[in-house]
Amino acid sequence: MKVIAGDIGGTNARFAIIDGNTILFEKHYSSKDFNKFEDVFAVFVKDVPGQAPHCACLAVAGVVEGNRVEATNIPWTIDGHDLKERFGLETLYLINDFEAAAWGIIVLHRDNLVQIGGGKPISNGPKAILGAGTGLGQAILAPCNKGYIVLPSEGGHVDFAPRNEEEMRLLRYLMKKFPHVSVERILSGPGLVHIYEFLLEERGSEESVFSRQSVKEKDHAAHITRHTLQGTDELCRQAVRMFCSIYGAEAGNLALKCLATGGAYVAGGIAKKILPILSEGGFRQAFEAKGRMEKVLKHIPTYVVTSPQLGLLGAALIARQ
Numbered sequence: 001m002k003v004i005a006g007d008i009g010g011t012n013a014r015f016a017i018i019d020g021n022t023i024l025f026e027k028h029y030s031s032k033d034f035n036k037f038e039d040v041f042a043v044f045v046k047d048v049p050g051q052a053p054h055c056a057c058l059a060v061a062g063v064v065e066g067n068r069v070e071a072t073n074i075p076w077t078i079d080g081h082d083l084k085e086r087f088g089l090e091t092l093y094l095i096n097d098f099e100a101a102a103w104g105i106i107v108l109h110r111d112n113l114v115q116i117g118g119g120k121p122i123s124n125g126p127k128a129i130l131g132a133g134t135g136l137g138q139a140i141l142a143p144c145n146k147g148y149i150v151l152p153s154e155g156g157h158v159d160f161a162p163r164n165e166e167e168m169r170l171l172r173y174l175m176k177k178f179p180h181v182s183v184e185r186i187l188s189g190p191g192l193v194h195i196y197e198f199l200l201e202e203r204g205s206e207e208s209v210f211s212r213q214s215v216k217e218k219d220h221a222a223h224i225t226r227h228t229l230q231g232t233d234e235l236c237r238q239a240v241r242m243f244c245s246i247y248g249a250e251a252g253n254l255a256l257k258c259l260a261t262g263g264a265y266v267a268g269g270i271a272k273k274i275l276p277i278l279s280e281g282g283f284r285q286a287f288e289a290k291g292r293m294e295k296v297l298k299h300i301p302t303y304v305v306t307s308p309q310l311g312l313l314g315a316a317l318i319a320r321q
Contacts, residue, residue, distance in 0.1 A: 001019065001020075002017055002019045002053040003053050004017060004052060004053050004057075004058075004319065005017075005018050005312045005315035006041075006057070006058035006060075006312070006315060007059050007097060007100065008031070008037070008059065008060045008071065008078075008097065009074075009134050009135075010072070010073025010074045010134035011031060011133070011269075012029065013031050013034075013037075014028045014029075014312060015028075015044040016312045017052070017053060018313070018316035018319075021313060021316075026312070027047055029043065032074065036076065037078045038086065042087075054088070056092045056093070057092070057093045057095060057100070057316065057318040057319035058092070058093070058095075059095050059099065059100030059311045060078060061096075061097045061134070061135060062096070063154060064096055064152075067079070067080035067081055067092075068080060068081075068094070072135055080092050080093065080094040093318055095318060096137075096139070096152040097311055098129060098137030098138055098139040098153065100311040100314035100315040100318070101129055101131065101139065101267050101311045102139040102140070102141050103313075103314030103318060104310035104314030105127060105305075105310070105314075106141075107313050107317060108307060112305060112307035113265075113304070114303065114304045114306060115301055115303050116302045117287070117301070117302055118263075118297075118298070118300050119299045120301065121261065121262045121263040124143045124146070124262070125260070125261030125262030125263075126141060126258045126259055127140070127141035127263050127264070128140055128255045128260035128263075128264045129141070129264075129266075130156075130250065130251055130266060130267070130268075131267035131268025131271060131305075132187040132188050132189070132247065132268045132271070133189065133268040133269035134189055134269075135184050135188050136182075136184040136191075138153040138156055138254055139151060139152055140153065140260075142258070155254065156184040156187070157182045157183075158182060159181070159182065160174075160185065161253075167246070170186070170195065170242075173201065174194060187243070187250060189221035190221070192224055192225070192239060192243050193224065195239045195242050196235065196236065199239055208235070209223060209235075209236060210223070222273075224236045224240065228274070228277065229274075243274075244274065244277050244278050244282050247266070247271075247278070247283055248282065248285065248287040249286040251266060251283075251287050255287070255300050256290060259296075260300055261299075261300060263300065263301045263303055264301070264302045264303070265303050265305055266304045266305065267305040272305075272308075275304055283302075
């Protein structure tokens with residue numbers, strides 16, 4: 001059965017035509033190039049070779065209520081009922097983007113997972129999934145009737161909890177900029193830039209990788225990551241390492257909240273890019289460092305998802321069902 005799957009974030013709107021778990025056609029668009037979601041969806045439908053399927057599921061970064069969602073990181077309001085009528089679809093479901101990512105874990109091939117620490121997952125154990133990109137998504141897969149149900153979450157917007165003096169100073173630095181410092185303010189593309197700027201201020205320097213040379217990328221986080229992986233800027237490397245440590249701590253928090261014996265999965269656009277740094281040890285060390293619960297977390301495996309189609313595969317699964 002062919003379906004339309006969408007994975008809609010603040011940076012990109014990704015769409016695909018999927019048959020089973022096979023992607024037949026895929027197209028990405030820059031979200032900020034469109035004033036309304038209806039406009040980008042119309043372009044995709046026009047770009048589809050042949051007749052577009054009549055069943056669709058769109059995964060959107062935001063809280064879905066009554067098949068309607070206000071996107072979190074872009075000023076779009078998406079109404080599933082209106083879209084269904086306008087485009088002549090038989091069914092159209094809106095779900096949270098990390099609800100889709102969680103469903104995607106169910107059908108994802110193990111070749112698209114890189115394990116970082118821990119033991120073997122317990123069959124049919126709860127699974128935790130989180131991922132940093134434009135924002136920070138989280139969801140939980142809970143066992144149900146020999147399968148799973150997905151519990152959507154907006155856990156990326158909980159309060160940031162510093163673990164040491166340096167992170168306390170980071171919190172105070174961000175409190176000057178934002179009325180509420182959520183963990184997403186740090187574990188996201190913009191958050192990586194916040195960490196870098198904090199460290200720059202800590203060292204009392206005005207010179208940065210942005211001031212030394214022309215920055216062609218609009219995405220400063222990508223600039224920091226590239227310098228880190230190339231070994232061309234020590235401050236960038238320190239920022240990414242701090243990011244990975246906080247990432248591991250938050251993954252451990254989520255794993256504890258649902259006792260994720262089935263594994264903790266790290267998805268999102270950033271994890272794959274910084275996989276060499278995530279694998280160094282700081283991420284896993286922070287994941288396990290939970291005092292009396294360390295012995296519990298030591299056995300829980302953590303995985304980095306390397307497939308960029310996770311949300312699309314999950315949305316397609318819901319569209320078929």
